[in-house]
Amino acid sequence: MQVTPRAYQTMAINAAIKGLRGRQKRALVVSATGLGKTLTVAFITKKMRFKKTLFLVHNNFILKHAVDEFCLVFNEKTKMATYNGMSKDGVQDADIVFATWQTMGKNLKQWDVNHFDLVIVDEAHHAEADTYRPVAKHFTGAKLGITATPDRQDDTDIRDVFGKEVINITLEEAIARGWLPRIEYHVITDESLDDNALQQIVLEIQQSKRRFTMAEVNRRIFIKKRDMEIARIINGYNEKAVVFCASIPHAEGLRKSLKLSATFHSKKAKSNEKTWRLNQAVLEALKNGQIRRVCAVNAFNEGVNVPSVGLVAFCRVTGALTIFRQQLGRGLRPGKDKLIVLDFVGNLERIRLVLEMMNKVSDLHEQFTSKEEIESEGYVRQKFEVSGKGFEFTFSDEIVDLMKILEHCEQEFYPTLQEAAQAARKLGFRTSREYEAGYKNDPMLVSDPHEHYADWESWDHFFDSYYKTLDEMSKVAQNLGITTQAEYYARYTEDPKLTCTPNRRFSKDWENWETFLGKRKKQFYPILRQAGRAAKKLGIKTQKEYKERYKEDDRLPMNPDQYYPYQEDWENWTEFLGTSFYPNLEEASKAAKKLGVRSRRKYEALYKKDSKLPCNPKSAYKEQWNREGWTWDKFFGRE
Known part of the structure; x- marks a missing residue:
C-alpha cells in the first residue's frame, strides 16, 4: 500500500x-x-x-x-x-x-x-x-x-x-480547517435539568442580584441522568461508539444497558500482559462488528486507534482539558464522514468549556476560510449554535438561562494546591511575603493557601523553592560531580534549588554525607513486592507513616515509587501498603460523622483513628466529588 x-x-x-x-x-x-x-x-x-x-x-x-x-x-x-x-x-x-x-x-x-x-x-x-x-x-x-x-x-x-x-x-485549528472528519457536537442538558430549580435561581438573580458558586448551581439544577436513560439515547444511534465512564464499576454497569457492548480498562486482569490481550480482543471485536459499543475508562485516553468509531459519548466529568481533548480525539480519525459527540456531562464548567471551544473553532474557521467559501458552505454562527463545512455545535434551549446564571457565579479558587502553586510560580513569587503582596493579581488565588488546602506542606514546597525530596537533591549533587561535604558547601549555589544544609532540611531521612553524595550504596530490596511485604510487616498503613518509619528496616528505600521506577506493577501507595479506603463518599462521610467530625480541622486531627479514611476526601474521591457536587458541608452532614 x-x-x-x-x-x-x-x-x-x-x-x-x-x-x-x-x-x-x-x-x-x-x-x-x-x-x-x-x-x-x-x-x-x-x-x-x-x-x-x-x-x-x-x-x-x-x-x-x-x-x-x-x-x-x-x-x-x-x-x-x-x-x-x-x-x-x-x-x-x-x-x-x-x-x-x-x-x-x-x-x-x-x-x-x-x-x-x-x-x-x-x-x-x-x-x-x-x-x-x-x-x-x-x-x-x-x-x-x-x-x-x-x-x-x-x-x-x-x-x-x-x-x-x-x-x-491545535485540535481547534484542525477542526476549523477541515483536516478531521466533520464533528457534530451535542451538549445534552434538557433531560438532566431540574427546570423548576433553574427558574428559581434565575428569579433569585433578577430579584436580589445574588451571586452563586458553580458548585451550588450544579448541585441545585443538574439531576444525575440514570444510566438506563443514557443507554437508551446511545442505543438510538447505529454508529460504533466509545462511551467514557467515570470508573470501572460505572463502565461495567452501563455495559449491561447497552446493546452489543464490552468494557475497556486497565484492570481487566491481574497481569499487564493479560489485560493488554483482553483489551486488544475488545478492539478487534469492535473493528469486526461483533460488538458496537465500548465502555471505557482512562485507559482509552492515549494510543488506542479505532478508525471505525463514529460516536463518542461523555458520561464522566473530565477535570483536565488535556484528557478531554484526548478522549474526543478517539473518534477524530481520517477515513470517516463524521463524528457524533453526545455530551451528557451536566455541569456549568463543562458547558463553558465547550462554548469556548466552539467560539475558537469559529474564529479560526473565519480566519482560514475565504468569504466566498464561507458563503457557499452555508456557514452559520449564532451565540449557542455554530455550523460550518467541518463542524456543528448545538446546545439545548435551556442554555440561555444557564449562561445568565453563569454570569452571576462567583469566581472560584483553584481547586487543588498543585494548580494554585503553579499559578503562584508563574507570577514569579518565591516567598510568602511576595505572595501576600501580589496574590490578588490572580483572582483564583486564595489569601491563605496554608489554611485553605488540606494537603498543605510548607511555603517552600508551594513555591518549589528547593527539591522536594532528599533523593532528588542527592541525584543533582552527584550529577554536578560533587564528592565531599566541603566541595558541596563551595558549589551548591550552582543549582538554585539546592539547599545549603540538606542534612537539616531532610533531618528525618538523612543518613550521612557519604550516602548523600553516592559514595556508599545501600542494599535495598531488589523488587517492589518484597519491599511492600516488609512495610506491611512493620504495620505501616499510610504514605506519611512510611516516611516516618521506613528506617526501621535498612533495606526499605525512602521513596519506593521512585526507587523502583520501571516496576510495571507499581500502582499507588494504597496497593503498595495493602490498605484501602472506603469505596465511595457516602461511606467515608458516614465514618467521619461516626467519629464526631464536623469540620475540616477536626477531620485532620481525627481521621487517622479510622485507617479506611483518607487524609483528603475531596482528592481521594475527586471524580465522585465533582460529578455529584459534593461540598464539605455535605460531607460533614451540616446541610
Whole structure:
C-alpha cells in the first residue's frame, strides 16, 4: 500500500527535519489527535535516513500501532523489532526498534549511549516524568518528540528535552480547517435539568442580584441522568461508539444497558500482559462488528486507534482539558464522514468549556476560510449554535438561562494546591511575603493557601523553592560531580534549588554525607513486592507513616515509587501498603460523622483513628466529588 503525506503532515515533516538538522539536533512536533502523528514521524525517519532509530512508547497499544504505521512507509528490507515484556528478539541488529519505556528503563545498561542515531518519543508529554527522563537522557542521538498535549500537569517542561515546538497544530485549528472528519457536537442538558430549580435561581438573580458558586448551581439544577436513560439515547444511534465512564464499576454497569457492548480498562486482569490481550480482543471485536459499543475508562485516553468509531459519548466529568481533548480525539480519525459527540456531562464548567471551544473553532474557521467559501458552505454562527463545512455545535434551549446564571457565579479558587502553586510560580513569587503582596493579581488565588488546602506542606514546597525530596537533591549533587561535604558547601549555589544544609532540611531521612553524595550504596530490596511485604510487616498503613518509619528496616528505600521506577506493577501507595479506603463518599462521610467530625480541622486531627479514611476526601474521591457536587458541608452532614 503506497501512502503519501497530507498537506498538514508535510508542514510538520519539513519543520521537524529543520530542527533535527540544527545545532541541537532536536524537534518537538505538537499535532492534534487524529492528524496521523505516527505516520508523520515515519516519513520524517525515512527522509532523514538514520541507520539506527529508537521509537519509545508507554504502552503496548501504541507500540503495535506504531509498527503498523511504519510498515506502510518502509519496505521489507528495513529490519524492525519490538522490545517489551513480550518480545526482545533481534533488537540489537534492527534498523528500527519499537520499545516500551518500562522495558528499556530496566535494561538501559545493555545499550550503548551511541547505539541510536535518532530517538523518537511518542506521547512526548511523558518524557519529563521521573520514570521516563533517564531513558530519554541516556541516548545521545537526535531527539524527536511528538504529542498533542505538550503541557504537563506537574509544572515540568518537556521543552527541556526536545526544545520549543517546531510546529503546533491545535485540535481547534484542525477542526476549523477541515483536516478531521466533520464533528457534530451535542451538549445534552434538557433531560438532566431540574427546570423548576433553574427558574428559581434565575428569579433569585433578577430579584436580589445574588451571586452563586458553580458548585451550588450544579448541585441545585443538574439531576444525575440514570444510566438506563443514557443507554437508551446511545442505543438510538447505529454508529460504533466509545462511551467514557467515570470508573470501572460505572463502565461495567452501563455495559449491561447497552446493546452489543464490552468494557475497556486497565484492570481487566491481574497481569499487564493479560489485560493488554483482553483489551486488544475488545478492539478487534469492535473493528469486526461483533460488538458496537465500548465502555471505557482512562485507559482509552492515549494510543488506542479505532478508525471505525463514529460516536463518542461523555458520561464522566473530565477535570483536565488535556484528557478531554484526548478522549474526543478517539473518534477524530481520517477515513470517516463524521463524528457524533453526545455530551451528557451536566455541569456549568463543562458547558463553558465547550462554548469556548466552539467560539475558537469559529474564529479560526473565519480566519482560514475565504468569504466566498464561507458563503457557499452555508456557514452559520449564532451565540449557542455554530455550523460550518467541518463542524456543528448545538446546545439545548435551556442554555440561555444557564449562561445568565453563569454570569452571576462567583469566581472560584483553584481547586487543588498543585494548580494554585503553579499559578503562584508563574507570577514569579518565591516567598510568602511576595505572595501576600501580589496574590490578588490572580483572582483564583486564595489569601491563605496554608489554611485553605488540606494537603498543605510548607511555603517552600508551594513555591518549589528547593527539591522536594532528599533523593532528588542527592541525584543533582552527584550529577554536578560533587564528592565531599566541603566541595558541596563551595558549589551548591550552582543549582538554585539546592539547599545549603540538606542534612537539616531532610533531618528525618538523612543518613550521612557519604550516602548523600553516592559514595556508599545501600542494599535495598531488589523488587517492589518484597519491599511492600516488609512495610506491611512493620504495620505501616499510610504514605506519611512510611516516611516516618521506613528506617526501621535498612533495606526499605525512602521513596519506593521512585526507587523502583520501571516496576510495571507499581500502582499507588494504597496497593503498595495493602490498605484501602472506603469505596465511595457516602461511606467515608458516614465514618467521619461516626467519629464526631464536623469540620475540616477536626477531620485532620481525627481521621487517622479510622485507617479506611483518607487524609483528603475531596482528592481521594475527586471524580465522585465533582460529578455529584459534593461540598464539605455535605460531607460533614451540616446541610
